[in-house]
Amino acid sequence: MRFVGASTSNTPTNEEIKSKIIRVKTEVKAGIPVKLGSPRVYTNLFNGKYKNVVVGLAPGPAPESQNIYVGEIPLNSNIIKCNIELVPYNKVINFSNGFKSSETIMLYERLRSTQLHGVNEYHVSHDGQYMLLLAGGNVLQLDGESVKNRSETIHKPIMRARLSPANPKFIAMTEGKEIFVYYEDTMVFQTITDDNYKYNGVSANVIQEELERYEGFWWSPTRSQLLYEEVDETGVETTSLSEKENSTNNKMKYPTVNTENPRSNLRLLTIEENGNEYRTETKVITNDLLKKFWPSFEYISKVSWTPDGNYIYLQLLDRLQKTSILLLVPLKAFENFDDALDNGKIIEIVKITGNPWINVDHQLECFYEEKQHAYGFIYGSEEQNYHHLYLKYAFINGNEITISKEAINLTYEENGEFCVIKDIPIFVDQKRGNVFFVANYNKPWNFQLCYTNYKEGTRIIQVTPIDKSVKYDRSTLTLDINPDFGFAVNMSSIFTRPKLVFYRCEFDEDGNYRIREGGEIIHKEALTTIPDIRTSSIVYPQIFKLQSKKSNQNLYGCVFIPKGEDKNFPVLQYVYNGPCAQLVQNNWELTAKFQMYTINNIAVVIVDGRGSANRGKNFEKGIYKNLGTVEVDDQIEYLHAANKYVAKERFDLSRVAIQGWSYGGFMSVRCLQKAPNVYKGAIAGGTVTDWLMYDSIYTERYMGLPDFSNSECHYKKCSLLEDVDKLPEKRNRLMLVHGKLDDNVHYKHIERLMKKLDEYGKPYELIPLEHERHGVKSPQTGEMLEIKYIDFLNRLFSTSEDNE
Numbered sequence: 131m132r133f134v135g136a137s138t139s140n141t142p143t144n145e146e147i148k149s150k151i152i153r154v155k156t157e158v159k160a161g162i163p164v165k166l167g168s169p170r171v172y173t174n175l176f177n178g179k180y181k182n183v184v185v186g187l188a189p190g191p192a193p194e195s196q197n198i199y200v201g202e203i204p205l206n207s208n209i210i211k212c213n214i215e216l217v218p219y220n221k222v223i224n225f226s227n228g229f230k231s232s233e234t235i236m237l238y239e240r241l242r243s244t245q246l247h248g249v250n251e252y253h254v255s256h257d258g259q260y261m262l263l264l265a266g267g268n269v270l271q272l273d274g275e276s277v278k279n280r281s282e283t284i285h286k287p288i289m290r291a292r293l294s295p296a297n298p299k300f301i302a303m304t305e306g307k308e309i310f311v312y313y314e315d316t317m318v319f320q321t322i323t324d325d326n327y328k329y330n331g332v333s334a335n336v337i338q339e340e341l342e343r344y345e346g347f348w349w350s351p352t353r354s355q356l357l358y359e360e361v362d363e364t365g366v367e368t369t370s371l372s373e374k375e376n377s378t379n380n381k382m383k384y385p386t387v388n389t390e391n392p393r394s395n396l397r398l399l400t401i402e403e404n405g406n407e408y409r410t411e412t413k414v415i416t417n418d419l420l421k422k423f424w425p426s427f428e429y430i431s432k433v434s435w436t437p438d439g440n441y442i443y444l445q446l447l448d449r450l451q452k453t454s455i456l457l458l459v460p461l462k463a464f465e466n467f468d469d470a471l472d473n474g475k476i477i478e479i480v481k482i483t484g485n486p487w488i489n490v491d492h493q494l495e496c497f498y499e500e501k502q503h504a505y506g507f508i509y510g511s512e513e514q515n516y517h518h519l520y521l522k523y524a525f526i527n528g529n530e531i532t533i534s535k536e537a538i539n540l541t542y543e544e545n546g547e548f549c550v551i552k553d554i555p556i557f558v559d560q561k562r563g564n565v566f567f568v569a570n571y572n573k574p575w576n577f578q579l580c581y582t583n584y585k586e587g588t589r590i591i592q593v594t595p596i597d598k599s600v601k602y603d604r605s606t607l608t609l610d611i612n613p614d615f616g617f618a619v620n621m622s623s624i625f626t627r628p629k630l631v632f633y634r635c636e637f638d639e640d641g642n643y644r645i646r647e648g649g650e651i652i653h654k655e656a657l658t659t660i661p662d663i664r665t666s667s668i669v670y671p672q673i674f675k676l677q678s679k680k681s682n683q684n685l686y687g688c689v690f691i692p693k694g695e696d697k698n699f700p701v702l703q704y705v706y707n708g709p710c711a712q713l714v715q716n717n718w719e720l721t722a723k724f725q726m727y728t729i730n731n732i733a734v735v736i737v738d739g740r741g742s743a744n745r746g747k748n749f750e751k752g753i754y755k756n757l758g759t760v761e762v763d764d765q766i767e768y769l770h771a772a773n774k775y776v777a778k779e780r781f782d783l784s785r786v787a788i789q790g791w792s793y794g795g796f797m798s799v800r801c802l803q804k805a806p807n808v809y810k811g812a813i814a815g816g817t818v819t820d821w822l823m824y825d826s827i828y829t830e831r832y833m834g835l836p837d838f839s840n841s842e843c844h845y846k847k848c849s850l851l852e853d854v855d856k857l858p859e860k861r862n863r864l865m866l867v868h869g870k871l872d873d874n875v876h877y878k879h880i881e882r883l884m885k886k887l888d889e890y891g892k893p894y895e896l897i898p899l900e901h902e903r904h905g906v907k908s909p910q911t912g913e914m915l916e917i918k919y920i921d922f923l924n925r926l927f928s929t930s931e932d933n934e
Contacts, residue, residue, distance in 0.1 A: 141924040154667045154729040158722040161660035163652035169618035170610045174258045176274025188653040195247040210651045231287040233306030240338045241605040255298035294349045304331035318408040327363040334392035340827035352439035354401040365390040372877045385826040393417040398464045413464035437498045451831045454482045486754040487831045491552035497560045515746040517549040549744045554602045559613040576716040598623045599716040622718035669728040676771045687737030689776045692728045699733040700785035700927040707739045707761040708793030739764025755844040758800040785927045789813040803853040811926040815867040819850040819879040854886040862925045864894040869902035
C-alpha cells in the first residue's frame with residue numbers, strides 16, 4: 131500500500147528544513163581549502179622542467195569539471211600551493227560536455243567515484259618524461275611542451291590507459307571491449323571481437339564490484355610485452371534491472387548465486403620493433419589450463435609482473451572464497467602450459483585458507499632481492515585473526531626455484547589487537563627495506579600511516595599523528611610514496627577539518643632516515659573561516675566503547691547529542707553493519723554527515739557491530755550464513771547502552787528510527803522486522819531484499835550455496851521477503867529509496883519487496899530515483915533526499931500511538 135506522506139501542521143515545512151541544513155553545511159565546510167585529488171609528489175617531471183613538485187586534480191573552470199595542476203614544494207613552508215595549470219583548459223579539454231559511455235560511467239560507479247568533465251585520471255612514466263591524462267574520454271599525452279591526443283582515431287570513450295614502463299612511447303588503452311596499443315601516433319595492435327559477450331583489457335563487472343580489481347591489462351616492466359585479460363560472459367545469465375520494464379537498457383549480464391560466472395583467459399602480447407615496422411604475437415593461458423593446475427579455480431583476484439619481467443604472478447580464488455593460491459608463472463607457460471606444469475615450472479608461492487571466508491585485499495607486492503637471488507612477496511592474510519602483512523621468498527638457483535618454508539609476519543606485535551587496513555594498498559621501499567601501510571594501530575577507529583622494515587624486523591613506526599586519521603578513497607589504487615623526497619597524506623579527525631599534508635623524507639645529522647611534516651598542500655584558500663565554537667551549530671560525536679554482554683566483543687560506535695537541554699531527544703540509528711565497511715572512523719566526514727539530523731534536534735547513534743570490517747575475522751564471522759541476525763542484536767544493545775552511559779537517559783526510546791543504504795538498507799528493514807518494539811520506523815536505500823537475486827561473488831562468500839531441500843534454508847531465513855507480515859501496519863513507518871538505474875542492487879529488489887508489502891496491506895513511502903544508480907551522484911537529488919529524510923522523521927516522531 132504505497133502512499134505519499136504529507137507534513138502535519140506542527141512539523142517544519144520543507145523550506146524550513148532546507149534552511150537549517152544549508153546553514154549547518156556551510157559551517158561544516160568553513161575553513162576547508164579547495165580539495166586536491168590524487169596528489170602525488172615528483173622530484174623530476176618532464177626532463178627537469180618541474181622539480182620537487184606536487185601534482186593533483188582540482189576543480190576546473192566549468193561546473194562539475196576538473197583539471198590537473200602542479201605546485202613547487204619549497205624547503206620550508208607552512209603552505210604549499212598547487213594551482214598552476216599543466217594544461218590550459220581552453221586549448222585541449224572540453225569541460226562542458228564529457229565524452230562518456232555506459233562502460234566508463236559504470237566503472238566510476240564501481241570506483242565509488244564520479245566521472246567529471248575534463249581530467250579524471252593521470253599517470254606519469256617511470257622516468258617522469260611523459261604524462262597521460264584521461265580527459266573527456268580521450269587519452270592525452272604530455273611531455274612538458276606539447277599535448278597530443280593519442281586516442282582520436284578510436285572514436286569511443288577510453289576507460290583505461292597506461293604507458294609502458296620499458297618504453298613510454300608505447301601506450302595501451304581500452305574502451306571497454308577492445309584493447310589498443312599505440313607507438314606514438316601509430317597503432318601497432320588492436321583486438322577485434324565480434325561477440326557481444328566477449329571483451330578485452332577490462333575485468334568483468336562482478337570482479338570490479340566484489341574483488342575490486344579494476345585493471346584488465348598489465349605492461350611488462352622491462353620489455354615491450356603486454357599481458358591482458360580476455361573475458362567471456364557468454365554463459366552468464368542475462369537479467370533485468372526492473373521486472374516492469376522490458377527495454378534493452380534494462381538488461382545486463384549478471385551472475386547470481388550458483389550460476390555460471392564470467393570466464394577469463396590471459397593473453398600475452400609481444401611487440402617486436404624493426405625500424406618503423408612492428409610485429410606482434412599473442413599467446414594464451416586459458417581458463418581451462420588454469421583449472422588443470424588448480425581444479426577449484428574460479429576467480430583471478432590479482433595479476434602482476436615480477437620486477438625483471440621474467441614471470442607473472444597470479445592470485446587465484448576458489449568459488450566459495452575459502453582458499454586462495456599465489457602462483458609464479460614463467461612466460462614459457464604461454465608457449466606450452468602443459469610442459470611448464472609437468473616440469474614443475476609453475477610454482478605455488480603460498481596458499482591461504484579462510485574460516486569461513488577470505489577477505490580480498492589490495493596488498494600484494496613483489497620485489498627482487500639481489501643478495502639472496504630471490505623474489506620477495508609481501509601479501510596480506512587474516513589466518514591469525516587480524517589482518518597482517520607477511521613475507522615469503524622465492525629463491526632462484528639457475529632454472530630451479532625454491533620457496534621459503536615459513537612466512538614472516540611483518541606487522542605482528544604481541545598483544546597487538548590491530549589490523550592492517552586491507553582496502554588500502556601498500557608501498558615497498560626496497561632501497562631501505564621499508565614497507566608502508568595503513569593500520570588502526572592505536573584505536574580501531576583511527577587509521578594511521580605506518581611503516582616497518584622487512585629486512586631487520588624492526589618495530590612499527592607511526593608516521594601520522596595518533597589523534598588524526600588518514601583518508602583513502604576506493605578509487606585510490608596505489609599508495610603513492612616517494613621515499614627519497616616525500617609524499618602527501620589526506621587526514622582529519624572528528625574534531626579537525628581535512629588537511630592534505632606533505633611529509634618530507636630526509637636524513638638527520640646522524641644519518642638516520644626520518645619522516646616529518648613539511649606543510650599543508652592546498653589548491654586554493656578556504657572561502658570562509660571556521661566559525662566560533664561558542665556560536666557554532668556543529669555537534670561533535672562522542673566515541674563510546676561497549677563490551678557486549680551478548681557476545682563479549684567490544685563494540686565501537688559514536689553518539690551525536692543535539693545541543694540544548696532537552697531530555698527527550700528522538701533518535702536516528704544509522705546503520706551499515708555489513709562486511710567490508712566501517713562507519714565509525716576518526717575523520718571529519720563522520721562529523722559532517724550527521725549534522726543535518728542534530729540541527730533538526732534528532733540524536734544519532736552509530737555502531738559497527740559484528741560483521742563490520744577491520745576488527746579481525748573472529749569479529750566478522752558470526753554473520754556467515756546468518757545475515758541480519760547478530761547484527762540486529764548488536765544494534766539494539768548498543769542503542770540502550772548509549773542512552774544509559776552517554777546520553778544519561780536523555781533519549782526518548784519510544785521514538786527511534788533506523789536508516790541505512792545498501793547493506794544498511796537491508797539492515798534497516800531487518801531491524802524493523804525483528805525488533806518493532808525498539809524501532810518505530812525505517813528509511814531503507816539501495817536495499818538487498820533477497821540474497822538469491824544478488825551477485826555470486828559477494829553472496830556466496832558470506833552465505834555459501836543454498837540448500838532448498840532444507841525447509842529452514844539460510845537463504846530463506848535471511849531474506850527480507852519472508853517476514854513482511856512483521857512490518858508495521860501504520861503509516862509513516864517505512865520509507866524505501868532506490869535508484870532505477872542501479873546495476874549493483876537492481877531495482878527489482880525493491881519491486882519484489884513492494885509486491886509483498888502490497889499483498890500484506892503494509893503501507894510504505896517510495897522514492898524512486900529515475901536517473902541514479904547504486905550511489906547518488908546528483909547534488910540536486912542528494913539535497914532532495916535530505917529534506918525528504920528529515921520530513922519523514924519529523925512526521926514519524928511527531929505521531930503518537932494514540933493518534934495513528
